[in-house]
Amino acid sequence: MEVFKTPEMPFKPKRIIDYHTHLGDIFHENQNISFKRPGFVADPPGFTGFDPFKDLEESGYTRPLIVDDVEAQNKLIDAGQVRIWQRANIFTTQAIMDAAGIDYMGSLPILPNTSFEEALAASKLDPRFIPFTCPDFDLPEDEMMAKLKQDIKNGAKGLKIHPIIQNVSITDKRCEKPIELFGDLGMSITYHCGVNDYYKADSPHHAKTNLEYGALHYTLDLLDKYPDYVWVPAHGGGSCGGELEALAELVAKKGCKNVYIESSHRGVDGMHQMLELFGEDRIMFATDWPFDTCTWSVKYAAEAFKDDPVVADKFFYRNAARILGMTL
Template sequence: MGRKIIDSHGHLGDILYGKNITFKQNVRKRDHHNYLEQLEANNMLMPEEFENLDPLVFSESALNEEQARNHTATLQNLQTSMDENKITGIWILPVLPHVGFEEVLAASKLDPRITPFTCIDFDLGKAASKKIVQDAEKGAAGLKIHPILQRKKLLSSEVAEALKAWEETGKPVICHTYSFCYFHPEESYRNAPENGSNPDFLELVSRFPNINFVGAHCGGTFDYDQLWEGADMKNLYVDTSFQPSSVVKEFLKRFGERRVLFGTDWPWGQEAAPIRIVEEACGGDKELEARVFYKNAEELLKNRT
């Protein structure tokens, strides 16, 4: 039996536009030139040939590629990627209003490697809190909040009310961190990039010390150092998605080996590069690798703060 790897950050379904794709067969990504694959091939470090590349050109290319990957988020494609990269388990994070708990729960019934999470349905108003607690009772292992795509500030009263109810479940919360635009300017109304505030996320973590939070992407490509202020918050964890080994190493140093989780953000991130990056960050320490690859994830789902 090979090593165990739990991906703590994955998605199914069209979280951008809500097209019905999760259970479709033989869905392939459209071919087009993109720089993101080159970045991943270089373990999330900018290749030398990118030195003179216009940042706007790179951003446009990356956005096009991410949207293309979003449209491939089918169960069949997820299973193929997990098989190829020997991923033994994955947390699937729904993002409303387009993908909800019931959809990822159904997928988990078809593949036991999937651990379903739930998401706050703000359209339910006061009933949103009751719904996520019911989801937890039905098998949701955690809660996902995406302030940008859900267009809701982390410090809003709606989020606070939901978390007051969720706190009783003892289950973790995964939040997107850092500001990022998921759409071209003509569709900017579909998201609220400013809601991905790292300072707001840290404030939320401090307001709910009895909830374990995971800061997705370690605070982002350029703003990860903002999360260092949370190093002493024992209820704050991070995942490794889209970070190079140097940043993963720094979080292991500052947060400790028990608060860093392996994550890829599949299909937005491919699963091969993050595996190489964690191996490099751990420097051959197999026990540390085991902690990041699966032990921390397993313990987080078992632990209550």
């Protein structure tokens, strides 16, 4: 199993919530990995061994994750799948929490590939996992809604929707009732943002996804319709570059007070930009684990906020704790 070193940091954050992480194989290859030590899974066809995520995290996230180049995208897709297979199990995830000093992780399922039940089981084994749920669009609407209500009773702390992998626009009619259920309860709703492919063009799953569903204009429609809900557009609106600024403009124009931004795939400059654009009460630490290695991200965040312990605690803990209904 991978061994993670605790990074050298300017200070040790006193408590950390990682708002956005994954357990299990969120992709359609759907390996049964959540509760097993990482074992042998053959590399995806054509995998060269090059991991752009590693390159990016070691360089401090000084450039966007998603680039407009098919070859580079394919390498990222392969490396992402391998990261999931090697790391998105409970054991490796516990090891990274130990090394990075993470107290809690929001565990975000993506049906039909990973489920609330997996996140819930993980939370029973280790209370550091905070289970989110996800609508099961394969069910008739009344059953889907009954299931989500039961999930809340069973401990779901927020809603996750992945428009690309679930192949449903976040503004689709089918998302309305789940959004209204969580929104009316004041619980946070997070959904993937960012135009990026999860499958190479030759994958049988490619046709089942629509990457345009990650575009920022859907957020515009959402905020129009539900300006007061607690929203967390994932990855600060996207990972191509420029989305954070566009999102900030949109949120300011609508006057929305409950749009929170998380820091996955961002380094020191990106985190400073989050603070500048969204303010100290709306920014949260996140890694999209297993895609970002949490040790690197904690180190960059500690560097970004080392001069202001109050802002650091809000970013690392308080803001996420508030919207997850945890102790402040």
